[in-house]
Amino acid sequence: MALLKVDNLSVTYATARGPLRAVDQVSFILEKGQSMGLVGESGSGKTTIGTAIMGLLPSNAEITSGTIEFHQTDLVSSPPTVLQNVRWKHIAMIFQAAMNALNPIQRVGQQIAEAIQFHEPGISGAEAKDRVADLFSMVGIPGHRCNDYPHQYSGGMRQRAVIAMALSCSPDVIIADEPTTALDVIVQDQILETIRSLQQKLGIGILFISHDISVVADVCHMIGVMYAGELVEVGTREEVFLSPAHPYTRSLLAAHITLSATHRPKPIPGRSPDLVTPEMGCRFCSRCDCSGETCMIEAPQWRILSDTHKIKCCQG
Amino acid sequence: MESVMAIELDSVTKTYPSGGGSLNSSNEPVVALNHVDLTIRNGEIFGLVGESGSGKTTLGRLILRLEEPDSGSIMVDGTPIVTLKGRALKHFRKRAQMIFQDPYQSLNPYLSVMHTVAEPLTIHRANASLNIRPKVILTLDMVGLTPATDFLFRYPHQLSGGQRQRVAIARAMVLDPDLVIADEPTSMLDASISVQIFQILAEIQQRKQMTLLFITHSLAAAHYLCDRIAVIYHGHIVEIGPAKTIISRPCHPYTRALLDALPRFGHLWQEKRFNTLLTNERAAQELDGCPFFSRCRLAEEEKCAHTRPGLIRVDTDHASACFFAESLNSEVIS
Numbered sequence: 001m002a003l004l005k006v007d008n009l010s011v012t013y014a015t016a017r018g019p020l021r022a023v024d025q026v027s028f029i030l031e032k033g034q035s036m037g038l039v040g041e042s043g044s045g046k047t048t049i050g051t052a053i054m055g056l057l058p059s060n061a062e063i064t065s066g067t068i069e070f071h072q073t074d075l076v077s078s079p080p081t082v083l084q085n086v087r088w089k090h091i092a093m094i095f096q097a098a099m100n101a102l103n104p105i106q107r108v109g110q111q112i113a114e115a116i117q118f119h120e121p122g123i124s125g126a127e128a129k130d131r132v133a134d135l136f137s138m139v140g141i142p143g144h145r146c147n148d149y150p151h152q153y154s155g156g157m158r159q160r161a162v163i164a165m166a167l168s169c170s171p172d173v174i175i176a177d178e179p180t181t182a183l184d185v186i187v188q189d190q191i192l193e194t195i196r197s198l199q200q201k202l203g204i205g206i207l208f209i210s211h212d213i214s215v216v217a218d219v220c221h222m223i224g225v226m227y228a229g230e231l232v233e234v235g236t237r238e239e240v241f242l243s244p245a246h247p248y249t250r251s252l253l254a255a256h257i258t259l260s261a262t263h264r265p266k267p268i269p270g271r272s273p274d275l276v277t278p279e280m281g282c283r284f285c286s287r288c289d290c291s292g293e294t295c296m297i298e299a300p301q302w303r304i305l306s307d308t309h310k311i312k313c314c315q316g
Numbered sequence: 317m318e319s320v321m322a323i324e325l326d327s328v329t330k331t332y333p334s335g336g337g338s339l340n341s342s343n344e345p346v347v348a349l350n351h352v353d354l355t356i357r358n359g360e361i362f363g364l365v366g367e368s369g370s371g372k373t374t375l376g377r378l379i380l381r382l383e384e385p386d387s388g389s390i391m392v393d394g395t396p397i398v399t400l401k402g403r404a405l406k407h408f409r410k411r412a413q414m415i416f417q418d419p420y421q422s423l424n425p426y427l428s429v430m431h432t433v434a435e436p437l438t439i440h441r442a443n444a445s446l447n448i449r450p451k452v453i454l455t456l457d458m459v460g461l462t463p464a465t466d467f468l469f470r471y472p473h474q475l476s477g478g479q480r481q482r483v484a485i486a487r488a489m490v491l492d493p494d495l496v497i498a499d500e501p502t503s504m505l506d507a508s509i510s511v512q513i514f515q516i517l518a519e520i521q522q523r524k525q526m527t528l529l530f531i532t533h534s535l536a537a538a539h540y541l542c543d544r545i546a547v548i549y550h551g552h553i554v555e556i557g558p559a560k561t562i563i564s565r566p567c568h569p570y571t572r573a574l575l576d577a578l579p580r581f582g583h584l585w586q587e588k589r590f591n592t593l594l595t596n597e598r599a600a601q602e603l604d605g606c607p608f609f610s611r612c613r614l615a616e617e618e619k620c621a622h623t624r625p626g627l628i629r630v631d632t633d634h635a636s637a638c639f640f641a642e643s644l645n646s647e648v649i650s
Contacts, residue, residue: 041506041508042477042506155368184367184368184533185367185533185534185535185574185577185578186367186573186574186577186593187367188577188579189576189577189578189579192579211506211507212507212579213507214578214579215579217579217580218579218580251508252507252508255507255508255511256507257507257510257511257514257534257536257537257540258536259535259536259539259563259575259578261560265511265540266511267508267509267511267512267515268508271476
C-alpha cells in the first residue's frame with residue numbers, strides 16, 4: 001500500500017541568476033513499512049524533496065508542479081493547518097546536524113516531552129515522561145541521561161536523541177536527511193543498525209537521503225538515484241547495486257572507494273550541469289561514456305526493466 | 317642536501333586542560349596523545365586512521381610544530397623540532413605544509429585564487445628571481461584547475477567544494493614542500509570528488525617525492541591512498557603496518573571493529589566478519605589498562621584491565637598493541 005506518493009514534483013528556487021529547477025518532475029512511491037533511499041551528489045535535489053514533503057521549503061522555493069499524496073490527501077494543495085497537523089505527528093524528519101536540531105539550553109528529555117505534549121495536548125506530563133523513557137530505551141540512550149543537556153552528549157547520542165524525537169509521536173513516515181554524515185564509522189554503523197531495526201519493529205516508512213551510496217545500500221529496500229534534479233534510476237537495492245543500468249549509477253558505484261583489491265575507484269569526469277540553464281537532451285550526457293547523438297537532443301524517457309526497476313536513459 | 321622528510325616520534329604525550337567551565341565538574345586533563353612512538357619514512361604516504369577525538373589531528377599539529385608536546389621528542393631528519401628557532405624554524409615551515417579538512421573555512425573569502433596561492437611564495441620570498449605568476453599557474457595546472465588563467469582571479473565563493481580543496485592543495489604545494497599533512501581533506505566532499513582529490517595527491521606525491529601524512533577516519537580511504545597505516549585509538553597507536561596487511565590481516569580488535577563498521581557494500585549484506593565490539597560496554601576502566609578494554613569482546617579481565625599492552629611485532633613490518641596480537645595474526649581470515 002502506498003504510504004507516500006510523490007507525483008511529478010518540481011521545485012524551483014528563485015536565484016539572482018533566474019529560476020533554478022532543483023527538483024524536476026520527480027515521482028516515486030514509498031510503500032508502507034519500507035525504506036526508500038534517495039542517493040545523489042550534493043546539489044542533486046534530494047534534500048529539497050525531503051523539505052518539500054515536510055512543507056519546510058525556504059521562502060525562495062516554490063513547488064511548480066506535482067502532488068505529494070499522504071493518506072489520500074495532497075499536501076501541496078492543503079492549507080497550512082492541515083500540514084501542521086501532519087508534520088511531526090505523521091511525517092517526522094531527522095536532520096543532518098543533530099547539534100543544531102536540539103535546543104542547547106533545555107534538557108534533552110524535556111525537549112522531547114514538550115514536542116509530544118505540543119502535538120498531543122491530551123497527554124499529561126507524567127505520561128509524556130514515560131513515553132520519553134520508552135523512546136530512550138528504544139534508541140539506546142541510558143535512561144538517566146534524559147536530564148542532561150545536549151552538550152553533555154556525544155555526537156552519536158545526540159543523533160540518537162534526534163531519532164527519539166522523530167519517533168516521539170509515532171509517525172508513519174520518517175524522512176532521514178544524511179543522519180550519519182557527521183559521525184565516525186563505528187557510530188554510523190550503530191545508528192544505521194538502530195534505524196534499520198526500528199523500521200522493522202515499528203513498520204514505519206523511511207525516506208533515507210544520503211550522498212553515500214554504500215550507506216543507502218545498508219539500510220534501504222528501494223533506491224532512487226538522483227542526478228541534477230531528476231530521478232534517473234529506481235529499483236530494489238539488489239537491482240540497483242548488482243545490476244545498475246543507468247550510466248550515472250554505474251559511475252557512482254565505480255567512484256566509490258571500497259576495500260576490494262580489484263576495484264580501482266574511478267572519478268566521474270566533468271561536473272553537474274547548471275540548473276538555471278539546463279541543456280536540452282539528457283543532463284548526464286556530457287559526462288557519460290556511452291552517450292549517442294540522440295542523448296544531446298532528446299530528453300530521455302523512463303524505460304521499464306522490471307516491475308520494480310526503471311531508468312531514464314536513451315541508450316540500450 | 318635535504319630531499320624528503322623522515323619523522324620520528326619518541327614517546328610523545330600531549331594533554332589539554334579540560335574545559336573546566338561552570339558546567340564541567342571534573343578538571344582531569346584530556347590526554348590527546350599518550351606516549352606515542354611512530355616513524356614516518358622518507359617519501360612514503362602514511363595514513364593515520366582514527367575516530368574523532370582519537371588524537372590524530374593533534375599528532376599532525378605537533379609534527380608541524382603548531383603545538384608543542386608535553387613530553388617526548390619529535391625529530392625531523394634527525395633534528396628535534398623543538399630546538400628550531402629563527403631562520404631554521406622559518407625554513408622548516410616552508411618545507412612542511414598542511415591541507416585542512418574544510419575548504420569552506422580554510423580559504424580566506426576576500427582573497428582571489430592568485431593571491432591565496434601566491435601568498436606562501438611572498439612570505440618565504442622563495443627564490444627572488446622566481447616569477448610568482450608562472451609558478452602559481454604551474455601549480456594550479458598540477459592540481460587540475462585548468463586552464464589556470466580562468467581561475468586566477470576567482471574568489472572562493474565562485475568555486476565548488478572540490479575546486480576550493482584544489483586551491484587549498486595548490487597553496488600547500490606551491491613551495492614544493494618535503495612534507496605535507498592532509499587532515500581529512502575530503503570529508504566535506506562527494507565520493508566522486510574525493511577520488512579526484514586522492515588521485516591528485518597521489519600524483520603530486522609521486523612526482524615530487526615528498527612525504528605525505530594522510531589523516532582520516534576511513535580505513536577504506538587510507539587503504540586506497542597509503543603505503544602504510546597506523547590506527548590510533550584514544551591517543552594510542554594500536555596497530556601499524558603496510559596498508560594491505562592492515563586490511564587483510566588486522567591484528568587489533570579495534571582495527572577489526574573499524575572494518576566491521578564499514579557499510580557492507582561490495583560484499584553486500586553479509587554478517588559482520590569479526591564482531592570484536594561489545595554490545596554492552598564495560599564500566600569505566602583503570603587508567604593503566606588497555607585503552608580499548610571497555611569495548612573489547614576479546615578482553616580478559618586479569619590481563620587487559622590493569623596493564624597496557626605495548627606494540628607487539630607480529631610480522632617484519634606489522635605491529636599491534638594487543639595481548640592477543642599473535643593469536644589474531646595466526647587466525648585464518650576468510
